[in-house]
Amino acid sequence: MGTTQYTIARLSQDLNTWVLLGVSTLLGIAFLLRLLFGPWRHIPGRFSAKFTGIALRVQSMRGRRVYELDRLHAKYGPIVRIGPDEVSISDWRHLRTIYHAKSGVIKDARFCDPIRMFGQHNIFQMIDPAEHAARRKLSSSPYSLQSIAQLDPIIQKQSLEVICQAGFAKEFTGPTATDDARHLLDLIDGSAAAFMYSASIPFASIRGVGSRLPGPIGASYRAFADWQQVSRDMVDHFLQHSSEETKYLLNPLSQSTDRFLNRKLAHNELVEEAMTYMFAGSGTTSTTLTYILYEIAKPNHRHIQDRLYQEVHGLQEGDITGLRNNEYVNAVIKETMRLHPTIISTLPRLLTEPMQLNNVCVPAGTIVGMQNWIHHRNPVVFPSPESFVPDRWLDATVEMESSLTPFGIGRRNCIGQNLAWQELYWAIDSLMRAGVQLELGVEMGNWEMEKIDRFNIAPRGKRLMLAVTKGGKI
Numbered sequence: 001m002g003t004t005q006y007t008i009a010r011l012s013q014d015l016n017t018w019v020l021l022g023v024s025t026l027l028g029i030a031f032l033l034r035l036l037f038g039p040w041r042h043i044p045g046r047f048s049a050k051f052t053g054i055a056l057r058v059q060s061m062r063g064r065r066v067y068e069l070d071r072l073h074a075k076y077g078p079i080v081r082i083g084p085d086e087v088s089i090s091d092w093r094h095l096r097t098i099y100h101a102k103s104g105v106i107k108d109a110r111f112c113d114p115i116r117m118f119g120q121h122n123i124f125q126m127i128d129p130a131e132h133a134a135r136r137k138l139s140s141s142p143y144s145l146q147s148i149a150q151l152d153p154i155i156q157k158q159s160l161e162v163i164c165q166a167g168f169a170k171e172f173t174g175p176t177a178t179d180d181a182r183h184l185l186d187l188i189d190g191s192a193a194a195f196m197y198s199a200s201i202p203f204a205s206i207r208g209v210g211s212r213l214p215g216p217i218g219a220s221y222r223a224f225a226d227w228q229q230v231s232r233d234m235v236d237h238f239l240q241h242s243s244e245e246t247k248y249l250l251n252p253l254s255q256s257t258d259r260f261l262n263r264k265l266a267h268n269e270l271v272e273e274a275m276t277y278m279f280a281g282s283g284t285t286s287t288t289l290t291y292i293l294y295e296i297a298k299p300n301h302r303h304i305q306d307r308l309y310q311e312v313h314g315l316q317e318g319d320i321t322g323l324r325n326n327e328y329v330n331a332v333i334k335e336t337m338r339l340h341p342t343i344i345s346t347l348p349r350l351l352t353e354p355m356q357l358n359n360v361c362v363p364a365g366t367i368v369g370m371q372n373w374i375h376h377r378n379p380v381v382f383p384s385p386e387s388f389v390p391d392r393w394l395d396a397t398v399e400m401e402s403s404l405t406p407f408g409i410g411r412r413n414c415i416g417q418n419l420a421w422q423e424l425y426w427a428i429d430s431l432m433r434a435g436v437q438l439e440l441g442v443e444m445g446n447w448e449m450e451k452i453d454r455f456n457i458a459p460r461g462k463r464l465m466l467a468v469t470k471g472g473k474i
Contacts, residue, residue: 045081053083104353134260190223441465
């Protein structure tokens with residue numbers, strides 16, 4: 001009797017194992033068939049993309065994702081499958097279809113969730129349109145042109161510190177001022193890679209795991225933790241020293257009600273937004289200025305430097321309206337933003353409805369995205385796309401203006417773009433009035449200004465060496 005019961009139990013166990021194995025096999029086959037013959041089968045791309053996006057993740061870790069995407073578009077065309085459910089678009093004509101859609105398109109949670117600075121939602125990564133609209137309305141008043149004009153004394157004084165002082169009533173003063181400012185910028189710069197690692201290695205952001213990892217991964221998470229502490233201290237300083245009459249960028253967030261939450265922001269939420277402001281404002285404008293200097297200092301671009309000097313000196317000193325309306329000053333800035341956009345990574349969106357792009361129907365559930373570094377180099381829109389030619393903007397076409405997207409487009413575009421333009425205008429004005437001639441330093445290698453794609457860009461050599469000569473025409 002015991003043997004019979006054992007045999008029946010063993011047979012039942014074996015049967016359950018075979019049933020489980022059979023169901024798993026059928027599910028696996030169904031999954032593979034969906035990948036191979038599902039709704040994405042008509043979208044071109046390399047064969048491995050049907051199963052995994054690991055190849056692009058590897059390129060992301062190397063800071064070369066956008067270059068790999070450029071290669072794929074050159075091979076497969078303007079619409080390329082880059083993962084099982086992910087598609088990359090290079091045709092600028094689809095910008096508004098994707099990023100200006102009123103429905104059927106939302107931010108991708110897999111991309112946005114890792115971009116939390118202090119564990120809270122921030123204006124950049126919010127997915128819910130209503131939540132984002134409320135936070136943007138709460139944040140936007142200090143970024144109007146009229147409000148930015150009130151920050152001009154700060155911007156003109158020390159543009160490197162503008163975000164910290166304009167945002168948090170924080171000045172770097174005293175004997176360690178320069179070191180303090182540089183330390184903060186180093187922390188922000190060192191933290192940038194942590195967001196990329198969190199997207200590729202999700203467990204690294206859990207309970208301090210990343211900080212304990214060796215090499216550059218651990219270093220980026222440790223820099224991020226230090227930046228969090230510095231930011232908390234700066235917000236505390238702001239709350240102690242600000243007032244309702246002072247037009248700091250953080251004032252509306254600390255003093256007004258968020259209509260989505262129906263309350264004022266908590267302390268951690270203020271730190272979250274403060275870090276978002278710093279991350280968005282610390283490297284982007286300075287990187288644009290770096291590449292402006294790089295381009296006008298090239299030996300074959302001396303005529304651009306001369307023209308810029310003439311245009312600035314044709315205006316009264318301190319005439320921000322004249323700078324803002326000067327066609328050539330704007331042309332130099334726009335051409336720099338075209339050739340060297342500070343945000344070159346994909347800004348992914350999730351389709352909740354099918355989307356027709358040319359003759360391709362992209363199914364719901366697809367992650368789609370574009371990279372301005374690629375469509376800024378469209379030779380049909382921008383002849384000689386690899387050349388730095390500010391004059392092209394003096395007679396710009398509608399297509400040129402429409403495809404230039406350094407600040408994004410639609411409801412999710414950069415809230416701080418007026419501040420960025422103002423910083424660049426004053427920086428160019430100060431530089432051209434300094435009476436110096438700029439040339440590339442002889443120690444600069446050709447590879448040093450190659451861009452590393454880590455969401456925002458950074459020169460691979462991490463430096464720009466210039467020979468600065470006082471006197472002369474410039």
